[in-house]
Amino acid sequence: MMEAATTASEREPVGIMHVIFSLGIGGAEKLAFDMIGYLPRENYRPVVVCIGQDGPLAEMFRNRRVPLFHRHNTPGQTRGLVSWLKNIIETENITVIHAHQYNALYFSVLATLCNPRVNLVYTEHGRIHPERFNWKRYFTNPLFALRIDHMVSISESTRGAMARYDNLPLRRIEVIHNGIDFDLLNPPSDHREKRRLLGIGEKSRIIGTASRLEEIKNIPMMLRAFKAVLAACPDTVLVIAGQGRQEARLQELAAELGVAGQVRFLGLRSDLPELFRLFEVFLLVSFSEGISITLLEAMGSGVPAVVTNVGGNPEVVVDGVTGYLVEVGDEAALCGRILTLLSNADEARRLGEAARDRVRSNFSFGSMMDAYQKLYRGRSK
Numbered sequence: 001m002m003e004a005a006t007t008a009s010e011r012e013p014v015g016i017m018h019v020i021f022s023l024g025i026g027g028a029e030k031l032a033f034d035m036i037g038y039l040p041r042e043n044y045r046p047v048v049v050c051i052g053q054d055g056p057l058a059e060m061f062r063n064r065r066v067p068l069f070h071r072h073n074t075p076g077q078t079r080g081l082v083s084w085l086k087n088i089i090e091t092e093n094i095t096v097i098h099a100h101q102y103n104a105l106y107f108s109v110l111a112t113l114c115n116p117r118v119n120l121v122y123t124e125h126g127r128i129h130p131e132r133f134n135w136k137r138y139f140t141n142p143l144f145a146l147r148i149d150h151m152v153s154i155s156e157s158t159r160g161a162m163a164r165y166d167n168l169p170l171r172r173i174e175v176i177h178n179g180i181d182f183d184l185l186n187p188p189s190d191h192r193e194k195r196r197l198l199g200i201g202e203k204s205r206i207i208g209t210a211s212r213l214e215e216i217k218n219i220p221m222m223l224r225a226f227k228a229v230l231a232a233c234p235d236t237v238l239v240i241a242g243q244g245r246q247e248a249r250l251q252e253l254a255a256e257l258g259v260a261g262q263v264r265f266l267g268l269r270s271d272l273p274e275l276f277r278l279f280e281v282f283l284l285v286s287f288s289e290g291i292s293i294t295l296l297e298a299m300g301s302g303v304p305a306v307v308t309n310v311g312g313n314p315e316v317v318v319d320g321v322t323g324y325l326v327e328v329g330d331e332a333a334l335c336g337r338i339l340t341l342l343s344n345a346d347e348a349r350r351l352g353e354a355a356r357d358r359v360r361s362n363f364s365f366g367s368m369m370d371a372y373q374k375l376y377r378g379r380s381k
Contacts, residue, residue, distance in 0.1 A: 013041065014045065014095055014096055014376065015045050015047065015092055015093045015094040015095050015096070016039075016044050016045065016046055016047070016094070016095075016097075016376065017046075017047045017049055017088065017089065017092065017094045017097045017098070018035070018036065018046065018047070018048050018049070018100065019050075019085075019099045019100065019104040019105075019108050020032055020048065020049070020051075020052075020100050020104055021050070021051060021052035021100075021101055021103045021104050022050065022052045022053045022055060023050050023053065023054050023055035023056070023058045023070070024053060024055035024056070024057065025056055025057060025268060027178075027290065027292065027293050028100045028101055028123075028125035028126070029055075029057055029100070030057070030293065031100075031125070031293065032048070032098070033057055033060060033061065034181075035098075035369065035372065036061075036064070036066055037064065038365065039369070039373075044376075046066050046067075047066070047067045047068075047088070047094065048067065048069070049068075049069045049088060050069070050070045051072070051073045051081065051104065052073060053072075054070065056268070058070065067092070069084075073103075073107070078110070081107055082107060082111050085110075086111050086115075089111060089112070089115065089118065094118060095118060095119060096118070096376050097112065097118055097119070097120050097121065098121045098122075098123065098376075099120065099121070099122045099123070100123055101123075102166070105122045105148070106144075108122075109144050109147050109148065112147065113147060119149050119150075119375075119378075120150075121148075121152065121372070121375050121376065122151050122152065123153075123154065123176075124153050124158055125154055125290050126154070126158060126288065126289065126290030127161050127165075127288050127290070127311065128288065129288035131161060131288075132165070133165055134166075137166055137167070138165075138166070138167045139167070141166050141167045141168050142167060142168075142169075145168055149375075150174065150375040151172050151173045151174065152174050152175070152176050152372075152375070153174070153175050153176075154175070154176065154177060154178050154291045155290055155291050155311060155312030155315050156175055156312070157310075157311045157315070158311065159173045159175055174375075176368055176371045176372065177315070177362070177363055178290070178291040178293055178296065178363065178368060179363045179364045179365040179366070179367055179368035179369075180296045180297055180300055180359070180365050181365045181366075182300060182360055182365075184273055185276075185300050185301050186273065186277065186301060187274055189277055191277065191278060194274060194275075194278060198264055198266070198278075199264065200239075200264070200278075201235075204235050204236065204237045205233060205235055205236040205237070205280055205342055206236075206239060206278045206279055206280060207226075207229075207236060207239070207279060207281040207282075207283060207338060207342075208241065208275070208281075208282065209222065209241070209242075209284060209294075210241040210242055210269070210275070210294040210297075211240070211241075211242045211284070211286075211294065212243070212244045213245070213246045213247045214244045214245060214246055215246060216286055216287050216288055217285070217286050217287075218285045218287050218308070219240065219250050220250070220253055221285045221328070221329065221331055222238070222285050222334070223238075223254055223263070224331050225331040225332075225334040225338070226238045226257075226259055226262075226263070226335075227259050228331065228332070229335050229338050229339060229342075230259060230262060232339055233339060233342055233343075236262065236342065237262050237263070237264060238259070238262060238263045238264070239263075239264045239266060239275065240263065240264065240265050241266045242266075242269075243267050243268050251265060272294065272297060273297060273301060276297060276298045276301040276303055277301060279298065279303045280341065280342060280348060281303070281342065281348075282294075282295065282298035282299070282303045282305040282323075283306055284305065284307040284313065285308045285328070285334065286308055286310060286311070286313075287310065288310055289308070289310055289311035289312055290312050291312040291316060292312075292313070295317075296359050296363050299316070299317075299323070299355035299358070299359045300355075300356055300359040300363075301356070302352040302355065303352055304323050304324075304351035304352045305317055305322070305323035305324075305355065306324045306326060306334060306338060307324075307325060307326070308325070308326060308328045309325040309326065309327055309328075310328060313325065316358075316359070317355075321351070321354055321358075322351060322355040322358045323351055323355055324341075324351075
């Protein structure tokens with residue numbers, strides 16, 4: 001009888017709680033959403049906790065019937081928030097917590113200090129810009145590290161920053177690169193109709209990006225370089241998919257530069273794989289970057305990329321092989337690389353094919369999830 005009871009217990013789904021700081025569609029939050037969708041419900045029982053701003057992911061989680069708990073973190077309410085988290089852990093029978101980004105980790109550690117049965121996994125998805133020391137973190141993190149079971153960075157660059165700026169033990173930080181589901185790429189699409197809906201002529205050249213419209217993404221550099229591109233290739237259109245606090249200012253800048261008629265601000269899109277099939281060049285010019293999901297999706301679709309030489313970008317884009325690297329602020333180089341790809345079809349095809357092969361060989365969503373599931377099932381310090 002005891003053996004039968006143990007077997008039944010082992011078959012119970014693992015209660016796993018993903019803690020995020022926003023319900024907006026950023027890289028970390030969207031990745032958490034996709035991770036939950038991938039894990040079989042017979043093995044895992046997911047719960048999502050958001051301790052920050054609301055956003056469109058809330059409805060997406062509810063549509064998947066994933067329990068969602070949301071509470072804003074307000075100054076002076078740390079004790080109440082920690083008690084709230086403890087209650088969720090208890091009532092939902094949580095045995096694994098996956099904290100995405102440091103703010104989520106901070107409260108997850110406080111909520112589990114006296115609950116060692118919970119396996120705490122922490123993923124750092126990217127860094128702020130510019131990097132700077134936070135002395136409070138620097139002195140408290142070695143103590144926090146004693147409670148964290150697994151520390152994950154999505155890139156070697158981020159791993160180094162976690163050790164240098166956050167004073168976390170380098171030897172304990174594992175790199176698990178982001179991955180994508182290749183089955184979602186290259187969907188059937190009517191290219192002519194898609195162009196018509198976007199207001200883009202059949203003969204226009206299309207370059208573009210998909211990104212949060214925030215300061216860290218450095219979109220003004222892209223717009224200024226695009227003005228120079230138009231001087232040499234006036235039938236080019238720049239597509240910008242995404243939304244954020246800088247959207248209105250970026251539209252104003254496009255008008256000031258005289259390029260607004262050739263720029264399409266599309267807002268949030270659910271059809272990025274279809275859009276990428278229209279792109280001749282994908283752009284990512286951030287000040288700081290982890291491992292961009294949209295970069296992986298574009299390259300996985302066979303689109304050559306021009307990206308800034310920051311963060312995890314060089315771990316994805318091999319300069320001159322799968323795309324091009326340019327330095328932050330070098331608008332002339334960005335323009336030059338774009339024009340090289342627009343004017344040399346053979347070069348663009350070579351880089352695009354190499355980009356697709358590299359992403360499909362090294363950045364699989366399934367491989368990423370296999371690595372995370374090993375952490376969910378194991379404890380190590």
